[in-house]
Amino acid sequence: MNDKLYQIGQLAKMAGTNVDTLRYYETAGLVNATRRSASGYRLYSEQDAQRLYFLLHAKKVGFSLKEIKQLLGLRLHKDEHTCEEVKHYTGAKISEIEAKIADLEKIKQALESLHMACCGGGESAENCSILSTLEDPDTFKHTSDK
Amino acid sequence: MNDKLYQIGQLAKMAGTNVDTLRYYETAGLVNATRRSASGYRLYSEQDAQRLYFLLHAKKVGFSLKEIKQLLGLRLHKDEHTCEEVKHYTGAKISEIEAKIADLEKIKQALESLHMACCGGGESAENCSILSTLEDPDTFKHTSDK
DNA sequence: ATAAACCCTTAAGTAGGCTCTAGGGTCAAG
DNA sequence: CTTGACCCTAGAGCCTACTTAAGGGTTTAT
Numbered sequence: 001m002n003d004k005l006y007q008i009g010q011l012a013k014m015a016g017t018n019v020d021t022l023r024y025y026e027t028a029g030l031v032n033a034t035r036r037s038a039s040g041y042r043l044y045s046e047q048d049a050q051r052l053y054f055l056l057h058a059k060k061v062g063f064s065l066k067e068i069k070q071l072l073g074l075r076l077h078k079d080e081h082t083c084e085e086v087k088h089y090t091g092a093k094i095s096e097i098e099a100k101i102a103d104l105e106k107i108k109q110a111l112e113s114l115h116m117a118c119c120g121g122g123e124s125a126e127n128c129s130i131l132s133t134l135e136d137p138d139t140f141k142h143t144s145d146k
Numbered sequence: 147m148n149d150k151l152y153q154i155g156q157l158a159k160m161a162g163t164n165v166d167t168l169r170y171y172e173t174a175g176l177v178n179a180t181r182r183s184a185s186g187y188r189l190y191s192e193q194d195a196q197r198l199y200f201l202l203h204a205k206k207v208g209f210s211l212k213e214i215k216q217l218l219g220l221r222l223h224k225d226e227h228t229c230e231e232v233k234h235y236t237g238a239k240i241s242e243i244e245a246k247i248a249d250l251e252k253i254k255q256a257l258e259s260l261h262m263a264c265c266g267g268g269e270s271a272e273n274c275s276i277l278s279t280l281e282d283p284d285t286f287k288h289t290s291d292k
Numbered sequence: 293a294t295a296a297a298c299c300c301t302t303a304a305g306t307a308g309g310c311t312c313t314a315g316g317g318t319c320a321a322g
Numbered sequence: 323c324t325t326g327a328c329c330c331t332a333g334a335g336c337c338t339a340c341t342t343a344a345g346g347g348t349t350t351a352t
Contacts, residue, residue, distance in 0.1 A: 058253060115237060205339095
């Protein structure tokens with residue numbers, strides 16, 4: 001059933017990116033086409049497309065291609081040691097994601113204050129920047145990252 | 147009260163970055179020191195530090211310096227037109243942030259499946275990648291961004 | 293009064309992530 | 323059987339976001 005294949009141009013359009021980028025991702029070992037046509041055209045499967053979508057979304061939230069490659073490479077093996085590593089790695093990554101979400105919520109709140117203050121009451125038009133909407137001045141204090 | 151000033155090295159340490167980057171942010175018009183000492187040393191205020199923290203957090207969730215500059219530059223003026231623009235811009239940015247949060251939740255779920263499958267039951271060790279943990283294959287379909 | 297640890301500027305260099313160019317096959321339509 | 327829209331490779335070029343280098347003042351402790 002799921003044996004539909006896409007040419008590079010189709011996939012690029014579907015994903016909202018372009019062929020050069022897809023070829024670049026291939027050289028970077030991120031998204032390969034499952035097979036090639038007789039004439040050498042890349043033919044991408046649904047799975048390949050999934051990989052690409054995942055990559056593009058992960059990129060949008062600030063992961064580097066290197067990190068994304070690791071994420072996409074995550075796989076459980078029976079080897080206990082590897083398994084421990086996977087558990088450690090995913091745990092760390094999950095915390096990282098939670099921190100990102102928290103940051104986004106803060107930025108969102110700041111923007112919402114601004115959005116609502118705007119043209120609503122209209123009194124306090126001065127002194128109304130994105131930073132002044134953050135009640136707590138320590139909101140964005142540095143919290144150990146890497 | 148809030149008149150504490152920091153030298154570039156202090157601020158860099160506080161923020162977990164380095165002096166070169168701070169100087170770079172200055173040339174890029176992102177974070178300026180409120181004043182200079184007699185000998186030309188940059189002296190950063192608490193507010194400057196806030197700007198920097200905001201910038202670093204926004205960067206972590208995938209905003210470019212250009213976008214961050216716009217965010218930091220957001221300010222309401224009495225001019226109605228500008229105000230409309232601000233409302234439009236903040237609205238768009240808020241949607242963008244919500245999309246990012248949704249993406250992060252998805253990635254987080256995938257990682258959590260992997261994290262728990264790992265060494266837990268231990269039966270389904272094969273075929274367990276980050277993509278196979280995403281029940282719905284359309285989870286990461288392309289949804290207009292840009 | 294000198295050494296260590298700061299700070300300054302200008303300018304060049306680097307890494308990551310594409311993007312474009314040149315030169316050339318492939319394929320479906322008319 | 324040719325035109326237009328695809329596809330291919332290799333390699334150069336480009337933008338963003340730093341990072342390093344070179345040459346030189348300032349401050350604080352001893």
